Amino acid sequence: MTDPDWNTTAPLPEIAAWLSAKRSVVVLTHAKPDGDAMGSTLALARALNLASGTSGAASVCECWYAGPMPAWYKFLSAPTKLRTIEPGGAPDFTLDPEAIVICDTGTWGQIDGYADWLRSRVDRACVIDHHLQGDPDTAPMRNVDTSAAAVCQSVAELCRLVLGLDSVADLPTEVAEPLYFGIATDTGWFKHGNVNAAVMRTAGDLLAAGVNHERLYNITEMHDRPARLRLMARALASLEMHNDETVVFMSLRPIDLVETGAAPGDSGGFVDIPRSVGKVRVSALLTEILTPDKQTITKISLRSKGGDDPVDVNQVAQKLGGGGHARAAGARVQGDLKTAKARLLEALA
Numbered sequence: 494m495t496d497p498d499w500n501t502t503a504p505l506p507e508i509a510a511w512l513s514a515k516r517s518v519v520v521l522t523h524a525k526p527d528g529d530a531m532g533s534t535l536a537l538a539r540a541l542n543l544a545s546g547t548s549g550a551a552s553v554c555e556c557w558y559a560g561p562m563p564a565w566y567k568f569l570s571a572p573t574k575l576r577t578i579e580p581g582g583a584p585d586f587t588l589d590p591e592a593i594v595i596c597d598t599g600t601w602g603q604i605d606g607y608a609d610w611l612r613s614r615v616d617r618a619c620v621i622d623h624h625l626q627g628d629p630d631t632a633p634m635r636n637v638d639t640s641a642a643a644v645c646q647s648v649a650e651l652c653r654l655v656l657g658l659d660s661v662a663d664l665p666t667e668v669a670e671p672l673y674f675g676i677a678t679d680t681g682w683f684k685h686g687n688v689n690a691a692v693m694r695t696a697g698d699l700l701a702a703g704v705n706h707e708r709l710y711n712i713t714e715m716h717d718r719p720a721r722l723r724l725m726a727r728a729l730a731s732l733e734m735h736n737d738e739t740v741v742f743m744s745l746r747p748i749d750l751v752e753t754g755a756a757p758g759d760s761g762g763f764v765d766i767p768r769s770v771g772k773v774r775v776s777a778l779l780t781e782i783l784t785p786d787k788q789t790i791t792k793i794s795l796r797s798k799g800g801d802d803p804v805d806v807n808q809v810a811q812k813l814g815g816g817g818h819a820r821a822a823g824a825r826v827q828g829d830l831k832t833a834k835a836r837l838l839e840a841l842a
């Protein structure tokens with residue numbers, strides 16, 4: 494079901510050479526950035542700034558993020574030059590960089606906050622991604638490695654090339670740290686089925702570059718706000734089992750966020766919890782939201798458990814107009830939770 498045009502058009506050495514000549518670069522990623530999105534963009538920006546000898550406000554490269562931002566982002570991002578755009582906000586459209594790099598997505602729907610700005614600059618855009626689906630017209634230069642567990646694997650190699658180093662293990666710690674974080678989070682801290690020898694080798698090289706695993710784990714995974722736990726209780730209380738207890742739905746309503754004091758980003762990772770139940774093959778978190786233009790939509794996050802004959806949730810998500818990976822995918826559907834649950838059950842049938 495992959496678009497045959499969603500492919501690699503530029504190997505990493507070509508992208509590194511192309512970037513080395515640029516005097517201004519903006520690095521983007523998908524809205525509501527996760528660890529891999531933040532890690533890949535920060536690492537690339539730091540490598541480009543180190544390579545050009547620029548820093549602070551004079552940096553050649555800066556990152557743009559469309560929020561909501563994860564709670565830990567400031568800890569990971571300081572002191573890299575960046576701008577955050579809150580939902581509904583607009584970036585600085587006067588900026589006209591020589592190059593634009595989009596990491597961890599190549600789908601218009603995930604970068605719609607910049608879409609108009611980007612569409613008139615596609616000629617100087619480059620996508621580095623590892624997702625199975627994307628829109629080829631987001632950039633003529635694309636590096637798509639769907640075998641990579643995290644885009645940070647590809648970006649680690651790109652940073653090595655940009656800095657002219659022999660090994661990823663030689664990367665400066667400030668570049669290695671966000672890369673390791675992206676790999677760790679996209680593999681569920683090395684628990685998911687996407688863990689393989691290549692991931693572990695890259696992660697090992699990044700540790701050799703000076704990354705402190707425990708510190709990163711503690712600051713991001715052991716720093717929840719109480720509101721997140723209260724929201725988790727709501728999600729768990731909403732548990733529904735379907736299809737002979739092989740499918741679990743959890744749902745969150747707008748009122749759940751209000752009453753628990755949680756923020757939209759606080760539900761990250763909830764969808765993984767029900768997979769611990771023996772019979773469960775697919776876990777779904779459905780979040781009903783009211784858009785700024787007063788439309789009710791439901792965001793569906795899907796996870797599949799590995800093992801014998803695992804469910805390809807990417808295919809399920811595609812039936813709903815979304816996509817992602819075989820074990821982790823998502824979609825947005827029009828309508829409330831009831832409508833979305835019915836459509837999801839249909840897609841799973």
Ligand SMILES: [Mn+2]
Pocket residue numbers: 529530597623642643644679
């Ligand atoms: Mn990723």
